Amino acid sequence: xxxxxxxxxxxxxxxxxxxxxxxxxxxxxxxxxxxxxxxxxxxxxxxxxxxxxxxxxxxxxxxxxxxxxxxxxxxxxxxxxxxxxxxxxxxxxxxxxxxxxxxxxxxxxxxxxxxxxxxxxxxxxxxxxxxxxxxxxxxxxxxxxxxxxxxxxxxxxxxxxxxxxxxxxxxxxxxxxxxxxxxxxxxxxxxxxxxxxxxxxxxxxxxxxxxxxxx
Amino acid sequence: xxxxxxxxxxxxxxxxxxxxxxxxxxxxxxxxxxxxxxxxxxxxxxxxxxxxxxxxxxxxxxxxxxxxxxxxxxxxxxxxxxxxxxxxxxxxxxxxxxxxxxxxxxxxxxxxxxxxxxxxxxxxxxxxxxxxxxxxxxxxxxxxxxxxxxxxxxxxxxxxxxxxxxxxxxxxxxxxxxxxxxxxxxxxxx
Amino acid sequence: xxxxxxxxxxxxxxxxxxxxxxxxxxxxxxxxxxxxxxxxxxxxxxxxxxxxxxxxxxxxxxxxxxxxxxxxxxxxxxxxxxxxxxxxxxxxxxxxxxxxxxxxxxxxxxxxxxxxxxxxxxxxxxxxxxxxxxxxxxxxxxxxxxxxxxxxxxxxxxxxxxxxxxxxxxxxxxxxxxxxxxxxxxxxxxxxxxxxxxxxxxxxxxxxxxxxxxxxxxxxxx
Amino acid sequence: xxxxxxxxxxxxxxxxxxxxxxxxxxxxxxxxxxxxxxxxxxxxxxxxxxxxxxx
Numbered sequence: 001x002x003x004x005x006x007x008x009x010x011x012x013x014x015x016x017x018x019x020x021x022x023x024x025x026x027x028x029x030x031x032x033x034x035x036x037x038x039x040x041x042x043x044x045x046x047x048x049x050x051x052x053x054x055x056x057x058x059x060x061x062x063x064x065x066x067x068x069x070x071x072x073x074x075x076x077x078x079x080x081x082x083x084x085x086x087x088x089x090x091x092x093x094x095x096x097x098x099x100x101x102x103x104x105x106x107x108x109x110x111x112x113x114x115x116x117x118x119x120x121x122x123x124x125x126x127x128x129x130x131x132x133x134x135x136x137x138x139x140x141x142x143x144x145x146x147x148x149x150x151x152x153x154x155x156x157x158x159x160x161x162x163x164x165x166x167x168x169x170x171x172x173x174x175x176x177x178x179x180x181x182x183x184x185x186x187x188x189x190x191x192x193x194x195x196x197x198x199x200x201x202x203x204x205x206x207x208x209x210x211x212x213x214x215x
Numbered sequence: 216x217x218x219x220x221x222x223x224x225x226x227x228x229x230x231x232x233x234x235x236x237x238x239x240x241x242x243x244x245x246x247x248x249x250x251x252x253x254x255x256x257x258x259x260x261x262x263x264x265x266x267x268x269x270x271x272x273x274x275x276x277x278x279x280x281x282x283x284x285x286x287x288x289x290x291x292x293x294x295x296x297x298x299x300x301x302x303x304x305x306x307x308x309x310x311x312x313x314x315x316x317x318x319x320x321x322x323x324x325x326x327x328x329x330x331x332x333x334x335x336x337x338x339x340x341x342x343x344x345x346x347x348x349x350x351x352x353x354x355x356x357x358x359x360x361x362x363x364x365x366x367x368x369x370x371x372x373x374x375x376x377x378x379x380x381x382x383x384x385x386x387x388x389x390x391x392x393x394x395x396x397x398x399x400x401x402x403x404x405x
Numbered sequence: 406x407x408x409x410x411x412x413x414x415x416x417x418x419x420x421x422x423x424x425x426x427x428x429x430x431x432x433x434x435x436x437x438x439x440x441x442x443x444x445x446x447x448x449x450x451x452x453x454x455x456x457x458x459x460x461x462x463x464x465x466x467x468x469x470x471x472x473x474x475x476x477x478x479x480x481x482x483x484x485x486x487x488x489x490x491x492x493x494x495x496x497x498x499x500x501x502x503x504x505x506x507x508x509x510x511x512x513x514x515x516x517x518x519x520x521x522x523x524x525x526x527x528x529x530x531x532x533x534x535x536x537x538x539x540x541x542x543x544x545x546x547x548x549x550x551x552x553x554x555x556x557x558x559x560x561x562x563x564x565x566x567x568x569x570x571x572x573x574x575x576x577x578x579x580x581x582x583x584x585x586x587x588x589x590x591x592x593x594x595x596x597x598x599x600x601x602x603x604x605x606x607x608x609x610x611x612x613x614x615x616x617x618x619x620x621x622x623x624x625x626x627x
Numbered sequence: 628x629x630x631x632x633x634x635x636x637x638x639x640x641x642x643x644x645x646x647x648x649x650x651x652x653x654x655x656x657x658x659x660x661x662x663x664x665x666x667x668x669x670x671x672x673x674x675x676x677x678x679x680x681x682x
Contacts, residue, residue: 006306013297074291081267081287147543151533159526159547162519162554169561212539215270231537232619426649427639428629437642440649444656487663495652502645600660607667614674623678 003089007096017065018100021058025105028054029112047116048126048175051109052168055130059137062101063145064153066093067210071149077214086211087203094142094203102134125178132191133171139195139202140164146206149213167191218245219280220355220386221266226275228261235261236404238275245354248377248387248397253404259390260290262404263359266388279355286351289359292344296333300324300343303332312350321372322346338364345369349376356380358389407606414599421592429586438502441495443589447597449492449513452520453555455485455601460552463545473609475541476616478548479531480609486524488601493517516559523551537616 070076109130113123144156177184221243228235235258264270304310319325322342425443432439462474497507534540633639
């Protein structure tokens with residue numbers, strides 16, 4: 001059976017877990033201008049830091065119980081004994097989550113960026129950054145939620161947050177680089193490189209951790 | 216042809232310095248049923264998980280022929296509460312099975328195909344989970360407490376089904392508190 | 406042995422603290438608040454050394470499977486958290502009179518904060534696994550990952566300008582502070598080091614009791 | 628090398644206004660160290676008691 005389709009079906013039916021993070025993201029984005037007085041200049045100043053942090057937060061929300069449900073109802077045991085490549089399944093699952101949550105959030109961040117800065121160039125460049133960083137965050141938080149499978153997501157967040165911080169710093173640098181039009185490509189490539197390492201390593205680590213949990 | 220499906224020699228299991236069982240030796244051939252009994256906490260489920268290969272044993276060796284061809288039903292039934300019955304069957308790849316309708320009718324589930332699983336009763340959910348056992352074609356069936364929550368009819372149905380499967384040369388491992396008269400071997404963990 | 410270390414280091418620590426806090430001349434620039442150095446530097450020095458020690462024992466555990474080193478990791482984590490907390494606290498109190506702010510997002514302070522969070526995470530992680538050996542293994546891997554991550558964070562925050570003074574004592578260069586201030590500082594570092602080692606010894610004893618309570622030799626040990 | 632720079636005890640406590648910072652840090656560090664030692668000592672004692680009691 002096609003795993004992609006099944007995961008898609010599961011996520012689509014769990015509206016709370018699919019739409020929830022996206023809505024939280026949008027709400028933060030809408031709430032932001034209200035907290036600053038409506039001065040265009042001030043809005044732009046803090047917008048991007050807020051953007052990255054809200055992407056981080058919504059990714060954390062999205063992965064909160066990515067494995068918890070399967071763990072509680074016994075699906076994980078079934079898959080481990082029946083499927084030959086568990087890491088591959090995890091990689092697919094993360095991809096589905098990115099496709100269903102990460103990409104919409106990246107699109108929305110493009111729209112909000114356009115709406116606030118009124119600068120198409122910057123917003124177009126922010127879009128790939130958002131795509132890549134949402135995927136990285138998703139992987140990291142999947143790692144965290146696997147670690148804290150039976151302890152709630154806060155523990156996982158504590159452990160994975162330090163790993164996400166360098167990415168946040170690079171993102172901050174990236175926006176500055178875009179605004180001044182210098183070497184943003186390097187930073188994008190740096191993110192892409194770390195993404196490729198993370199994509200390939202996280203599924204294996206996570207599958208090991210989950211097997212350790214099931215023992 | 217070798218008919219041995221499971222061959223375990225001197226398995227011991229110990230977790231965090233707590234010893235559950237020690238030096239168990241057993242084997243299982245085609246057409247045999249192994250009934251694992253024992254008091255609560257004696258390690259029945261753990262033994263099943265060792266046979267499945269989820270938990271490694273501390274000592275000893277266990278050999279399972281054809282590791283990937285096992286049908287397993289644990290006390291967690293692997294059903295998604297927010298999906299309908301037919302969607303759940305699809306998750307397990309059973310929605311197009313040729314015998315599906317026969318078993319659905321026998322288990323009184325045919326009316327509930329579009330009902331969300333969370334709204335079914337416990338016994339109905341158990342029956343739905345058992346469908347996976349009925350529709351499988353693997354040589355080794357492993358069941359953890361299969362009779363809990365079933366009514367008399369369903370109990371007899373499951374029992375007869377398992378007896379029929381044994382005749383066709385399959386092997387069954389199950390844990391249960393109640394005797395259900397299909398076993399050919401009993402393993403009692405104190 | 407333990408007792409000798411304990412009393413010796415306690416004596417040195419108290420002696421150099423009293424010397425440093427009460428019997429040294431006022432600093433030219435910072436005034437009297439510089440005296441926090443005798444509490445701050447040992448703590449911040451050890452907060453990183455303890456993590457390094459944890460990383461070393463994780464490597465030992467992963468390569469040679471020495472059980473004791475796994476217990477050591479567990480024993481050191483809470484103490485590392487405590488020491489890191491002390492470093493953060495004393496640092497931020499020191500910051501009020503000297504920088505006029507109790508917090509500054511620079512490389513050292515940020516990485517120390519992350520270190521603190523990581524200690525907390527590592528402490529709480531171990532309980533979430535039912536199989537202790539697996540938990541030990543995972544914990545050691547995480548310690549190593551964190552050990553790599555700390556310099557990365559430090560480097561990346563370093564891209565911004567920094568307020569924090571560079572280290573007063575390094576192994577290679579001549580010390581930049583006056584000997585009358587330096588000797589009590591060295592004394593307090595040594596004393597604090599000994600005290601922390603004693604703490605680690607007790608807490609690893611607790612760990613051994615916790616994990617090996619079924620073994621017969623532990624009765625003789627008691 | 629050992630020169631007492633303050634004229635009186637009060638001045639040593641006050642330290643030109645910096646005393647509150649210095650002494651609060653001293654207090655917190657001492658408290659934390661004592662607390663940690665007490666915590667582990669008590670735990671150790673409990674373990675030892677447990678081992679000695681049943682036999």
